[in-house]
Amino acid sequence: MTSLLQTIENAYKGSWNCLVNQIIHPFSDGISSFYVLIFLSLAIWTIEICLPWRKNQSVLRKDFWLDAFYMFFNYYLFGLIIFAALSNTTSVLFSELMGSIGMPRRYIFDFFHYFPVWLQVIIFFMIRDFLQWCIHNLFHRIPFLWRFHKLHHSVREMGFAAHLRYHFMENVVYQLIGFVVLSYILHFKLEYGFYVYMIGTLIGHLNHANLGWDYGPLKYILNNPKMHIWHHVKDLPKDHRKGVNFGISLSCWDYLFKTNYIPSDGRDVELGFEGVENYPSNFFEQQIEPFKFN
Ligand SMILES: [Zn+2]
Ligand SMILES: [Zn+2]
Incomplete structure (x- = not known):
């Protein structure tokens, strides 16, 4: 019990120190993802302002600040501090359980291990x-999961920051399944994941941007x-009611399936x-x- 509490305490301290370090020392360990997120967001926002697809949409569209808050909540407040700490603890418990x-x-x-690092990163990107894509399908097809995913679909005016408007339970489901498949079953070393996360963030921001x-x-x-944009449409024909265009970074899975x-x-x-x-x-x-169940 003491060692479990120690593991949790160390995990929280580690995550907190990591966040503080990323903000105070942007270049201490490569470039800090905190500043990459800010840079990508400002760059895509600038392009949205210069080349808007929906020209009558305001620069500070409906829920802009709410979505900006979600970006930092899901990436940092929840993602790094709470979830990273929980997942470090979970991985220790998981390994004990498996043993x-x-x-x-x-x-x-x-x-x-069989591939050079550059190929590992590409394969990791594709499998992930x-x-x-599979998990996103489940979020649409299983009513209990749809309750959580509805939040991402509550966007009424689309813009780059809507990318990270999602319920924290989505983080839990995506990361847990990702951990089991990619880290436990296939042994991907997460230190190589940084570039994949950043490329994923760039494509995700662009998917939601006001750009044609x-x-x-x-x-x-x-x-x-x-x-x-069609993934977010309000009215779909009957044969597409469970959703369309589930792709996250890649669209090929939707064309394939x-x-x-x-x-x-x-x-x-x-x-x-509705x-x-x-x-x-x-x-x-x-x-x-x-x-809420009523
Ligand atoms: Zn969806
Ligand atoms: Zn979306």
């Missing part, structure tokens, strides 16, 4: 993205704003879901909403 049932404690298959871009022929590989849907130019489509008008509009109520 106690006769399974390997650290990993099952040293899959990534496919895994996320689809990257030409690359649209069959890369997710893009003209495709992702026939969940792609871009019937026309989506610039002015209505966003949300009843979105009555969905809570502030952070705290949005966090509690999925747990």
Whole structure:
């Protein structure tokens, strides 16, 4: 018990120190993801302002500041401090549990070890993205999970910062499944993950940006704003009711599994879901909403 408490305490201290270090020393260990997030956000916001797709959408669109808060909450307040600490603790407990049932404690298959680092990163990116595509499907198809994912679909006016408007439980589900598959089963060393996370953030910001871009022929590989807007559309035809365009960074999974849907130019489509008008509009109520059963 003492060692478990010590593990939790060390994990929280480690996460907190890491956050403080990232803010105070931007270049101490490569470049700090805190400043990369700020830089990417400002860069894409600038492009949105210069080349807006929906020209009548205000620069400070509806819920801009709420979404800006979500960016730092999900990446830092929750992601780094709470979740990183919890997941460090969970990985220790997980390895104890696996050991106690006769399974390997650290990993099952040293899959990534067979490839050079650059190829490891590409394979990691692709497996991770496919895994996320599968999980995103589940968030739409399982009613209990949809309760949490609804928050991301409550966006009424789309802009880059909407990318990280999601419930903290999404972090828990995505990261836990990612940890088990990529780290425990396939033994990916997370220190190589930084560039993947940053590329994922860039593509995710662009997917939600007020930009009429689809990257030409690359649209069959890369997710893009003209495709992702249809993921957020309020009214879908009956045969697509469970959702369309589930891609996170890559669009190829949707083309491969026939969940792609871009019937026309989506610039002015209505966003949300049935009843979105009555969905809570502030952070705290949005966090509690999925747990209300009545
Ligand atoms: Zn979705
Ligand atoms: Zn989205």
